[in-house]
Amino acid sequence: MSQTDKGVPSKLLRGILAGVVAGAAASFAMDRFQAGIAALSSPEHEDEEPATEQAADAVAKRITSSELAEADKPLAGQAIHYALGIGLGVAYSVAAEFRPAVTAAYGTAFGVGTANLLDEGAVPAIGLGEAPWKANPATTLYSYASHLVFGGVAELVRRQVRSTLVA
Secondary structure, three states, X not given: OOHHHHHHHHHHHHHHHHHHHHHHHHHHHHHHHXXXXXXXXXXXXXXXXXXXHHHHXXXXXXXXXXXXXXXXXXXXXXXXXXXHHHHHHHHHHXXXXXXXXXXXXXXXXXXXXXXXXXXXXXXXXXXXXXXXXXXXXXXHHHHHXXXXXXXXXXXXXXXXXXXXXXX
């Protein structure tokens, strides 16, 4: 095994470990940011079910053939949010181990990418939200701001955890 090959498993493991922590922390920060914005904004969208809750309900229907109870949807939605955030954190951190350029703009490029991929692409494509050209501009701004927080915190935490693992 060459010297280069020996580094691949350690980079992969370091990326996975840092990604789990970074993804969880970034999901938490994004959640708190969104809660803060919601507390400051008007209640006009209060009745709309979040995409994460809709996704959790769809998963439950697929697995159990029945819908989630209304009381269970918020927790199930949070589980979807954190699972996705941790998965994205792992993918990002592993990619950063092998291609440091993915950390451009201190993780905010990653945040914008996740907003494009998820909120502007996947969520409307699977019927959990409006197409970007039909969405309220404030909703789009909220999405990008939330994902900038996610990306920035993911990079901050990833760097910290990685430096701890390398030391």
